Amino acid sequence: MTIDPRLTETSPAAPITEDGLFLADVWNGLGASPKALPAKYFYDAAGSGLFEQITALPEYYPTRTELGILDARGPEIAALLPKGAALVEFGSGSTAKLRRLLRHLPELSAYLPVDVSGEFLREQAETLRGDFPDLAVEPVVADFTRPFALPEGFEGRPLAGFFPGSTIGNFEPCEAARLLDVFGRILGAGATLVLGVDLVKDRAVLEAAYDDAAGVTAAFNLNLITRINRELDGEIDPSTFAHQAFFNAAASRIEMHLVSRRAQTVRVAGRGFSFAAGETIHTENSYKYTLDGFRALAARAGWSPVEAWTDRDGLFSVHALRRDG
Known part of the structure; x- marks a missing residue:
């Protein structure tokens, strides 16, 4: 449900610029x-x-169903991320879903939440630093739908992406493919992206x-x-x-x-x-996508499927993709 679109499932207010x-x-x-x-x-x-x-x-099944998948499959998802990786969360919003993964990622080197709302982002970062004092948290104020630069010091470090909440569904399919390509350009060849995708159902x-x-x-x-x-x-x-x-x-x-x-x-x-x-x-x-339908869209944007997890009722899915090249 959710640029949004509903930017993320816990999005801050979209900023209104002075230019009207x-x-x-x-x-x-x-x-x-x-x-x-x-x-x-x-x-x-x-x-x-x-x-x-x-x-x-x-x-409203998406939030609780995705959280259930992250809880049940967290170790498998974490195992696909390279050791020492920096995790970039696009449109980070609340850290509720991130926290489900962090407990399985003790060797994560840094967390880079990206959002357009700087104040909200900094507040979330401070709270996360207090709860995970050994994790480097580097907020990035940017529109994640467009290419942006990561902070200095992350060149050459393995990167992974996180895009939960089925926000991808708020974009027209051609725009969704373009967005996935933007993520790929930011994360680089060989990077892993974990994202939520809502499924076709009754x-x-x-x-x-x-x-x-x-x-x-x-x-x-x-x-x-x-x-x-x-x-x-x-x-x-x-x-x-x-x-x-x-x-x-x-x-x-x-x-x-x-x-x-x-x-x-x-x-x-x-x-x-x-x-x-x-x-x-x-x-x-x-x-709403089928598993194969979303894989095909991701492939057009330069991503190969690695794994997909669903709940037992087939309501929602979490995908792991790898950037080609």
Whole structure:
């Protein structure tokens, strides 16, 4: 569920730059046909808190299932990483999943969490240093979707990557392949990447995970309107929109939308946007893969499959890939 997209399953707020990127994205998105908004803007403080609640819901299987795989297969995953490696976590967010691996990686030489939110990153790094005093923690403030430089001193050291949380599913497949190639260029030839990938499954299970009975995901989606009203002088009545989530089988993805309950015109920073009754704002995609389908995508990006682990019900997968060359 989750650049996000939902950048990670515990993403900090996406930064709004002074050049008005948020406003530009909203104006462009509401002026487009069909209307769409970048899912990264879900993550203000309220949105991040709501997503934390989502990860604990009974319908939302990805978080607990991935944690179960990391617990059960942690030694096998750790054995694939070279001794003395530095582990780069892309879009690190919370360290909850990392900690499941660290106990199996006593010879890890360093941990490099990468995220766009410097303050959040430094706070997480300080906490981790306190809990693992022998581990060198070097936070990197960067947009992990684009090439970036690692800190000095890591040239020639074996590197491994970690990208949990099924965030890869928030990208269009061609964009996901490009992202995997970016990771490969940063980590280098022969590097290992461990990442979470959500799997195709029964429609009812998928749709319940994104439209829970308690309405938390609906509140999460609708909070985007609240944020626009607060930060961009928006004049949008949240009660005139409804949450919608469904599995698009042809595209193999969950789609989330905000549906206009009636014909209306809303305003954002003085600019008006018309909606027909039933017209939607597409707010998120979450692609689901088969094991072979994801391996094929990774291969196009220069990665070879090493191993894949799933839970016993086949809900979720954790893949180990090796960079070609």
